[in-house]
Amino acid sequence: MIHSLFLINNAGDLFLEKHWKSVISRSVCDYFFEAREKAVEPDNVPPVIRTPHHYLINIYREKIFFVSVIQTEVPPLFVIEFLHRVAETFQDYFGECSETTIKDNVVIVYELLEEMLDNGFPLATESNILKELIRPPTILRSMVNTITGSSNVGETLPTGQLSTIPWRRAGVKYTNNEAYFDVVEEIDAILDKSGTTVFAEIQGVIEACVKLSGMPDLSLSFMNPRLLDDVSFHPCVRYKRWESERVISFIPPDGNFQLMSYHISAQNLVAIPVYVKQNISFFETGSSGRMDITVGPKQTMGKTVECLVVTVHMPKVVLSANLNATQGTYNYDPVTKILVWDIGKLNPQKLPNLKGSLSLQSGAPKPEENPSLNIDLKIQQLAISGLKVNRLDMYGEKYKPFKGVKYVTKAGKFQVRT
């Protein structure tokens, strides 16, 4: 299936190659470079590129192109999903997935890639198994390794691969047994000029951090499971149980993982936490424009809106911005034409306002479209959909774990058209 993998940075340097079948010359990447050049933006490189003898399927993550070489028919999503899994594994191992960390840990990267694919077909992609096979580097371990000469490769052979629950490693032991669940919801919305909602939905995930000894069997139930009609689960979740009882029953992997994600699309259910009053206008003459933005709370369920940031992608003709913010700071980058207004906490008594003039390139016609605003925000201790965890029960082990649930609401792709 996957023949080879090339990692290419944003500047077009090929800095790592790995072949699972016979070696394919790196010159095959020329086709990729060609497409990359044509696309201008890295986002616009077509994920699948056809060359005379191969197909290149690539993803772009963290400023790195993961370019895989395919020779025969294979579902493209299969490859794309796998490449993302590779990127996530790097992130998991090295804290971030960047060119520097990959170069610094090139041997571990190579060992990982070797384990993840066999003859181009995925072999071990579960983080629990991989971590048993190849230990992630920590500062302490690398110190010890350099002194004693011991290695990162696990001494014991992994058993996870053999078990019927391949996602959990065996023999887990903790002194403090704890299980934390973060319910994170993101609001995706498009608001039109007048502030009415064109489209809104909630994208939620439950991130779990489970550090429990032995083989715990957990079941998580909700106060209002009816909210969830479109869900996807980590493979550990027993789907039948969910279907019949609306209870999430699972034997968790060890450590951090995403238990489930859900999608709430009914528009009337989606509360929009803030409103934006904006007025952006460009003048026909004088090559200037005015801008006036005010943000205020709308449906916040009594919680404070934090980390409020407004980002505006200005038209190309805008040279500079001379604005005055009543709260927070703003910054206009004339190169990328991005205006960022970092507001911080939203104070309902005194609404933050950004006002001032924009100067345009002289002589250029005024832009036809007003830029749309992207809003970023965060509300602690609130799941905007109203989802509430009812209880978490543990079976199969004797001890009493510490349990915790946290709710956060964030803005996802939250856009205000102007």
Place this chain on the structure above:
Amino acid sequence: MSASSAFIDEKGGSASEPEYGHDPASGGIFSSDYKRHDDLKEMLDSNKDSLKLEAMKRIVAMIARGKNASDLFPAVVKNVACKNIEVKKLVYVYLVRYAEEQQDLALLSISTFQRGLKDPNQLIRASALRVLSSIRVTIIVPIMMLAIKEAASDMSPYVRKTAAHAIPKLHSLDPDQKDQLIEVIEKLLADKTTLVAGSVVMAFEEVCPDRIDLIHKNYRKLCNLLIDVEEWGQVVIINMLTRYARTQFLNPNINESLLEENSEKAFYASDDEEEEDKKDEVAPLAKRKPYVMDPDHRLLLRNTKPLLQSRNAAVVMAVAQLYFHLAPKAEVGIIAKALVRLMRSHSEVQYVVLQNVATMSIKRRGMFEPYLKSFYIRSTDPTQIKILKLEVLTNLANETNISTILREFQTYIKSMDKDFVAASIQAIGRCATNIGEVRDTCLNGLVQLLSNRDELVVAESVVVIKKLLQMQPEQHSDIIKHMAKLIDNIQVPMARASILWLIGEYCEHVPKIAPDVLRNMAKTFTNEEDIVKLQIINLAAKLYLTNSKQTKLLTQYVLNLAKYDQNYDIRDRARFIRQLIVPTDKSGALSKYAKKLFLALKPAPVLESTFKDRDHFQLGSLSHLLNAKAGGYQELPDWPESAPDPSVRNVEIPDWSKCTSRKDRKEKKAEKPFYSDSDGESGPTESADSESDSGSGSESASASDESGSGSESGEETESEEEEEDEEEEKKKKRKKHLDKTKAKKPVEESTESEQSSGSEERKRGRKAVKNQKSASESESESESSESGDESEDESEEESESDTDIRKKKTPVSKQPPKQSKKESKKETQEMSLLDLDDFEPAPASAPVTPVNFMSSSLVSDLEGLSLTDTILAPTTITPSGSIKMYELLHRITGEGLAVEYCFSRQPFSPDPNMVAVQIQFTNNTNSETKNLHIEEPRLQCGMRIREFAEIDVLSAGESVTVVMGIDFCDSTQAANFQLCTHTRKFFASIQPPVGELMTPVFLTENDFKKEQGKLMGMNEISEKLTLGEKCVNEHVIVERVTATANLSRVPCGSDKECSTPPPPPAPVYRFAGKTVSSGCLVLVTVSTKEGGRAQLTVNCEKMLIGTMLVKDIMQALSQ
């Protein structure tokens, strides 16, 4: 640190080293390389593991950067037997990379791996095989072959998995081994572990994707294992099964596709292509019987559905394409939600999903319509995503939503992304062509765009307007005039050319302007682009033909200019046109027809999606994405005309839908004792993975039954939950048995829910398995069976005649795999064990206090056992007397054939979503009636019927009872069908009372209250009533309610029965059930008050059912 140091060392150690792209072979560098390698060699030769490791790390770092390290081969290969596991692994990495180049030296390492293959540790065996098979050296092909064969029968499933992985490797190395490899694949396909399934199907797909016959026997197993296979394997299996299903089952939409075509015809009268299709279609359809889905087809759909919830986008896509290609039209809709969910993922995923959605939305527009807004475009989307979303939006546009879509398009036109704007304008054009109502609106909108400042926008609009105008030019001469005025301002050649063409084409509508435009263009002719020049010539020619008086000279002038143009196309065109239109003495025959040539009516262009007809490629495939066949793509076959023999998939249990074979099984069972004493050798598989036994054990049963699917993934790890299920299962069986003994009546199709995967049974079963094995050779035994104990009073002659039929059938499944045999064996044994030790102490009366769910079900089950004749009499299977019989066909109208039916309140085993209807045929004539069967069911949408098997002969005076299943979809709509005999057809109709649409569930009082709490508000219907005179005691009330509806009584809480408190002043009776088809809970509460007054409350999600039920129960109670 160690790793990083390796990298730094690499760099530091050779400052002169070239960066990528430099030529590593250039002289000076080569020598320094050589030196450095010497140093590495030294390190590799040392005894210290740490030095070796260091060296290997540096070498691997070189490989990763694409440097040549092949000259180190001898030094590295020596370390293949190194004790240090990391060194070893890195050596493997090196070996696999360079073995192909250094074949002779690579052979040195082979013996190490051969030794590894014999290691007691399965992981070492697996890794040895993995590396051995990855070394691409042709000489060792025989060794690899041997190793693969051996590993394929290894005890460890992990090693077998590795063997499966090795198969395509060997195949690509030496395709001559194909035949032998197919044998191995065949063997591994029969493997029962989830671990192997994905890998072997992958091997199958790479080596012999056309050997579909290998799948037959494993089809059901694969379907059932699917949910537990790892995600990558799932993708491969689902894609393969899609192809398989296309070859083996009938098109579920065969009837609908015809309907649809007809309706489409009405809409677009000018569809010529479909005409032929239709004709082809109609002929066979007339003969075709009503479509009944193959249960295996259903099994596949059912078992893949949960995977739509997978976190893996590839799995979701695989299921989506399976549904798109295989499911009945009504069911395809469920994939839309999942696909829309994927749109939140990474942009690459979005890109692929949108491509597929675009294709689907052409075929099945309705499917995505509810999600229209999810395809709205954000200014931050990458352009390629925007354009795909636009495509989908356009496909989804119809009369009702076009106004919203156009409003949305309006905002897009203002975008800063010009490519996207151009695409939006084209999209508007497409909407306008597809939807007549908005054509004018669109056209006006586009005309407004003509005054846009951006030239690209204007140009694109002109091109689109041109296409639109071609459809109805007469009404729009003012637009043409407007465009003529624009020509001075528009510089984009394509747009200019379009305007000129328009004016030329419709010069009759703008007789005054056209010559003027030509005059202007003649002035600038030399400076125009080629494409514009050609159109000027065209315009001139057309004007010459229509209005030669005014334009003769102009045309001459233009043609003269063109004659000396630099472009030969233009010179050619000028010459050609001059010959055609300008009359000369020698002008040929053609010039007579010049007008016809130039001013012929041009057909309007069809603006259609580039995704049209892409669905002949399997969706989700690379080929679909590229719209071209990729290497190794397997065509998705067309549905077969008639279904191939479904019995090829029979593993061992014969098709339960056939009454005959069921009887056979009984008979066989009578012949053979359960325990044949011979010993069987147990294969390595059995001992290695006991859990797989149970897994496969349950699976074959669940193939025939959905209700038990809770324990489908019968694995030990889930034991807790599982055991609960089993307990329940056992209870049910026990109960059933009780009923049987009581009713002394053969209960049809009660093989249902005979799941067995409990550890208890397993132990007991194992012995039986062994015994069974040796016995399996004998054909007759092979079908001995699960329904054995029902056979008591089946008539002997009948089964004899059936045996003949069976004998004809059996050779097909000559070598039934063992697993199902085990299963059936286990079951029968289990039944008998239950008879012995569980059945006797039945009449204990007081239920135990419920502790948890498990014991609560125990309580109710115990109740079911012991109190049958008191409280719960009607809820369990009632003796035939108390069941109300309905008439289906009267003796007189049926010409002597009387048919009655009743709702037996049995679970209908082949499909738990169906209501079992027991039908009794009585032949009152003096001759025998033959071939009793059902034809042409006419059903409301969603309803399904499972017919009883044809009754061959019903001799005079005899009567026979059969059971059929009807899925009423929780409605009281009648199921209509024709009852056919060999001579006549009778129209018949079965309408269920609402109470029969449910099946009892056992809840404790607490559970009941909890469930009730969830069903408040709209879902609760409450009514006051006065009890009838006879409803004086508890017994009567309970009996009345349960007679009206198939519910079970909820045991009164502990407070009443266990701990002797004073009886509560107002007794409350609770009943619980769920609807058969959708499984919605139905909760009924009757609370009595003094004076014969009472309050009736029904809680049910389906309000209609609730209302009807309230009415029925009220009536029953107030009598």
